[in-house]
Amino acid sequence: MKMPTVNTLAFGNLKTRKKQYALMIVGIILAMVFSSGSMFLTSSISKGIKDITYQQNGYQNEIFFGMTDDTLKDGIESLDITDYADGENLGFLFSEDETAGTSVAKMSEEANEMYYTRVIEGRYPENAGEIALEEDAAVRMKLKAAVGDKITLNLKIQSGNEYLTETVKKTYTLTGIIGNRRNYIARSTVNSPLLPAAFVSEKETVEAGGKAQRITFVKYSAAFLKNDTCYDKLYNFYKSHSFLDMGAHMRYVEILFPYAMGTHDLSTSNKTAAILSVMLMLVSCVGIVNAFNANLLERKKQIGFLRALGTTRQQIIKIYGREALILSLICTPVSLIISFFGTKLLVKIIGGDMMFFPDWKMLIIGAAFSIICVMTAALIPLLRATKIAPMQAVRNIDMTRRMKNRKINSQKEFSMPKLLSKRNMTFSKGRTAAVSIILVVCILISGAGFAAAEYIKNDTFERKGDYQIYLGDSYFYSYTNLKKAEREMGVSPNSVNDILCSPYVRSISGHECRRAVVSIDRASDYLKLADSGNYISSSFVGGHNDYCDFTKENYLDILEQLRLEDLQNVRSGDPSVQYDDNYGKNTAKDDYRKAFNLEGEFAEASIN
Amino acid sequence: MKILECRNLTKEYLSGDGVIKAIDDISLSFEQGEFVAITGPSGSGKSTLLHNLSSLENPTGGEIFYNGESLKKYNDNQLSILRRRRFGFVFQSYNLVQELTGYENILLPVMLDKKKPDEEYINKIIEVLNIGDRLSHLPSALSGGQQQRIAIARAIANKPSILFADEPTGNLDGKTGREVLSLLKYVSHEFGITLIMVTHDLSVAEQADRILTLEDGKIVRDTKAEAESK
Numbered sequence: 078m079k080m081p082t083v084n085t086l087a088f089g090n091l092k093t094r095k096k097q098y099a100l101m102i103v104g105i106i107l108a109m110v111f112s113s114g115s116m117f118l119t120s121s122i123s124k125g126i127k128d129i130t131y132q133q134n135g136y137q138n139e140i141f142f143g144m145t146d147d148t149l150k151d152g153i154e155s156l157d158i159t160d161y162a163d164g165e166n167l168g169f170l171f172s173e174d175e176t177a178g179t180s181v182a183k184m185s186e187e188a189n190e191m192y193y194t195r196v197i198e199g200r201y202p203e204n205a206g207e208i209a210l211e212e213d214a215a216v217r218m219k220l221k222a223a224v225g226d227k228i229t230l231n232l233k234i235q236s237g238n239e240y241l242t243e244t245v246k247k248t249y250t251l252t253g254i255i256g257n258r259r260n261y262i263a264r265s266t267v268n269s270p271l272l273p274a275a276f277v278s279e280k281e282t283v284e285a286g287g288k289a290q291r292i293t294f295v296k297y298s299a300a301f302l303k304n305d306t307c308y309d310k311l312y313n314f315y316k317s318h319s320f321l322d323m324g325a326h327m328r329y330v331e332i333l334f335p336y337a338m339g340t341h342d343l344s345t346s347n348k349t350a351a352i353l354s355v356m357l358m359l360v361s362c363v364g365i366v367n368a369f370n371a372n373l374l375e376r377k378k379q380i381g382f383l384r385a386l387g388t389t390r391q392q393i394i395k396i397y398g399r400e401a402l403i404l405s406l407i408c409t410p411v412s413l414i415i416s417f418f419g420t421k422l423l424v425k426i427i428g429g430d431m432m433f434f435p436d437w438k439m440l441i442i443g444a445a446f447s448i449i450c451v452m453t454a455a456l457i458p459l460l461r462a463t464k465i466a467p468m469q470a471v472r473n474i475d476m477t478r479r480m481k482n483r484k485i486n487s488q489k490e491f492s493m494p495k496l497l498s499k500r501n502m503t504f505s506k507g508r509t510a511a512v513s514i515i516l517v518v519c520i521l522i523s524g525a526g527f528a529a530a531e532y533i534k535n536d537t538f539e540r541k542g543d544y545q546i547y548l549g550d551s552y553f554y555s556y557t558n559l560k561k562a563e564r565e566m567g568v569s570p571n572s573v574n575d576i577l578c579s580p581y582v583r584s585i586s587g588h589e590c591r592r593a594v595v596s597i598d599r600a601s602d603y604l605k606l607a608d609s610g611n612y613i614s615s616s617f618v619g620g621h622n623d624y625c626d627f628t629k630e631n632y633l634d635i636l637e638q639l640r641l642e643d644l645q646n647v648r649s650g651d652p653s654v655q656y657d658d659n660y661g662k663n664t665a666k667d668d669y670r671k672a673f674n675l676e677g678e679f680a681e682a683s684i685n
Numbered sequence: 686m687k688i689l690e691c692r693n694l695t696k697e698y699l700s701g702d703g704v705i706k707a708i709d710d711i712s713l714s715f716e717q718g719e720f721v722a723i724t725g726p727s728g729s730g731k732s733t734l735l736h737n738l739s740s741l742e743n744p745t746g747g748e749i750f751y752n753g754e755s756l757k758k759y760n761d762n763q764l765s766i767l768r769r770r771r772f773g774f775v776f777q778s779y780n781l782v783q784e785l786t787g788y789e790n791i792l793l794p795v796m797l798d799k800k801k802p803d804e805e806y807i808n809k810i811i812e813v814l815n816i817g818d819r820l821s822h823l824p825s826a827l828s829g830g831q832q833q834r835i836a837i838a839r840a841i842a843n844k845p846s847i848l849f850a851d852e853p854t855g856n857l858d859g860k861t862g863r864e865v866l867s868l869l870k871y872v873s874h875e876f877g878i879t880l881i882m883v884t885h886d887l888s889v890a891e892q893a894d895r896i897l898t899l900e901d902g903k904i905v906r907d908t909k910a911e912a913e914s915k
């Protein structure tokens with residue numbers, strides 16, 4: 078027969094008290110799942126935000142159209158460009174409605190990488206005559222084609238920064254669908270038809286008589302973007318190379334965020350996520366401690382006996398440490414797996430643009446934390462038990478247990494045990510209170526966590542719908558003419574039906590809108606950067622207003638240019654536009670529309 | 686030769702009402718190889734005395750000497766080692782480790798000492814106690830008598846010099862109790878172990894070399910002292 082070892086004791090404990098340990102393990106796993114799950118969730122949210130931002134906008138900070146080698150050289154010198162990649166616009170494609178078309182580009186591999194050209198169906202074009210379209214573009218052009226189909230489109234041939242006057246018909250094979258970007262970028266800055274949403278292979282060449290327009294995707298150094306002087310430098314650069322007049326550059330979030338999107342910044346949500354995770358982990362640590370305390374008395378008694386037999390303190394630590402280690406080694410992987418898939422599922426259920434991004438660093442931290450947590454939770458109370466003389470521990474436990482089973486106010490009892498049991502009761506009362514407090518805190522924190530998650534999600538994801546379609550004039554510079562702004566435009570019930578026919582559209586919701594363009598004479602920093610020079614566009618859509626320097630004068634300007642006679646009747650305003658008090662604040666969009674006698678529609682659609 | 690001695694031993698338990706003197710100024714000594722029975726009514730402090738003598742509890746006052754050496758100088762580690770090498774314990778409620786088989790329980794003190802078991806000696810114990818066919822069972826599968834015999838085997842597995850027994854037959858029926866008792870007597874005699882046993886069964890006590898009677902934490906009768914004074 079074999080000699081027992083420390084392992085025999087540790088494993089023996091696990092083996093013979095299966096039920097107790099099963100309960101304990103379930104408790105520990107629950108606590109761990111709670112903590113690592115929340116970590117996964119928060120890391121998914123924060124990583125998701127970043128990745129989605131890149132997915133929707135590309136990695137570049139800015140896109141220039143029609144750059145020359147000299148301009149680029151100057152840019153590299155004066156703007157601290159860290160990376161750039163090239164593509165070429167070959168022309169402008171459209172089906173029936175010219176305004177719903179898109180530039181078609183041939184991209185270098187690096188450019189596609191920077192632009193985050195992501196094939197979501199089919200493949201990227203490899204041969205001449207093949208084309209891939211952004212989902213968005215396919216819908217906008219009302220193409221009812223699937224991958225593999227031939228499509229015939231009108232092509233305005235690129236001629237440098239212009240187009241040739243004649244339009245040709247071109248037939249392509251649709252090889253793939255690309256994830257949307259154009260609309261996201263267009264929404265986060267100023268819309269431009271130059272931004273390509275159609276891609277052809279590198280074998281494609283510009284049509285006879287034309288000349289490709291260079292697209293340059295540019296990344297600036299982080300230090301450059303952080304520095305406030307970057308706006309002046311950029312402005313000077315645009316001006317000296319006449320990008321302002323041409324409206325031929327597009328910016329990406331990092332420049333835009335502080336201006337167009339308020340003060341939101343990615344690192345804040347990361348920090349929130351980290352703090353949240355730590356808090357949740359601490360809470361679940363309490364859960365683990367509690368799970369261990371479930372059979373604390375039994376263990377304390379066992380320790381008493383083992384000590385009576387001459388087990389030293391170190392040996393006790395060894396035996397129970399091994400047991401705790403085994404427990405944590407069982408619980409940790411199980412709970413990590415559960416929370417991994419659980420979070421994945423949860424993210425799927427929450428849906429939207431949220432994506433599951435398990436952070437492996439977080440995973441390792443979570444695992445280490447869980448193991449440490451289990452070990453401490455298991456060992457601290459037991460270590461304390463070893464401090465009491467061995468038999469005293471056993472007797473105390475026996476005594477309190479006996480007293481619990483008897484009526485406390487029996488006269489025959491010794492007063493000591495009575496008191497002892499009383500003390501025990503107040504002790505357990507204290508613990509009950511502590512546990513309830515912890516539970517409440519737990520609920521509060523997780524509530525706050527979900528609220529924060531919701532906030533982070535809303536703040537970044539909901540800002541941009543899945544999809545957005547403007548029918549009618551959708552280019553910024555076509556709005557610079559107020560005559561155009563007065564023209565009727567929008568989505569008719571018929572066109573809604575049309576859009577719904579497209580295989581990519583799940584539903585359409587939206588409201589009527591009107592874009593107005595206002596001329597102002599005092600440009601803000603942000604406006605200085607706008608393509609339009611001194612024009613701003615204010616889109617009265619769903620509370621979106623990207624421009625804050627909207628003064629009373631601007632407002633009056635609009636009235637004048639729209640030839641509205643009765644100023645008194647105009648009680649209007651977009652909620653997000655700062656109007657003078659006299660003219661009413663935060664009045665409904667409808668009032669605005671009525672007052673301005675504006676018509677036109679705006680549609681928002683969700684993509685499957 | 687005095688193997689164990691206590692001088693002015695006092696043990697007090699704190700309670701809200703005040704202090705309970707479970708042992709009240711007891712001075713005693715035990716000879717090597719002696720069989721001593723401690724009797725007295727329930728609550729008189731028998732167990733407390735046994736626990737304090739064997740370093741399972743810390744006395745409030747007084748001093749204990751093992752082989753003439755004061756245990757006051759011993760730290761917790763040294764006391765643990767003393768217990769597992771020199772003392773054996775048999776309790777009323779057996780106190781076997783439920784997770785270990787009979788054999789593993791017997792070897793537990795040896796394992797704690799990181800020694801190689803003396804196979805011959807262990808086999809002899811097993812033979813004397815007649816538990817050879819019960820060794821691979823967990824305690825829960827054993828009868829009370831069998832468990833107590835395993836406990837006795839465990840208590841003497843390390844060849845202790847003193848065996849402390851606290852009502853070892855208290856949980857057993859009359860016949861099994863008598864069997865266990867004679868085994869205890871036999872093994873302690875056979876292996877030259879001092880046996881200090883708490884019992885409130887007078888017929889058991891009468892078999893001892895010496896009977897101590899406790900009341901309210903005080904020795905009210907000591908047959909050895911009586912014999913000496915005669």
Ligand SMILES: Nc1ncnc2c1ncn2[C@@H]1O[C@H](COP(=O)(O)OP(=O)(O)O)[C@@H](O)[C@H]1O
Pocket residue numbers: 469472473476491493698699705707725726727728729730731732733734
């Ligand atoms: N752990 C303890 N805490 C407080 N009082 C105790 C404890 N153990 C024993 N006592 C008290 O000490 C006295 C003696 O107990 P004990 O030695 O167990 O008596 P006996 O073994 O003779 O029945 C009793 O009054 C008992 O209530």
Ligand SMILES: [Mg+2]
Pocket residue numbers: 731732733
């Ligand atoms: Mg007793």
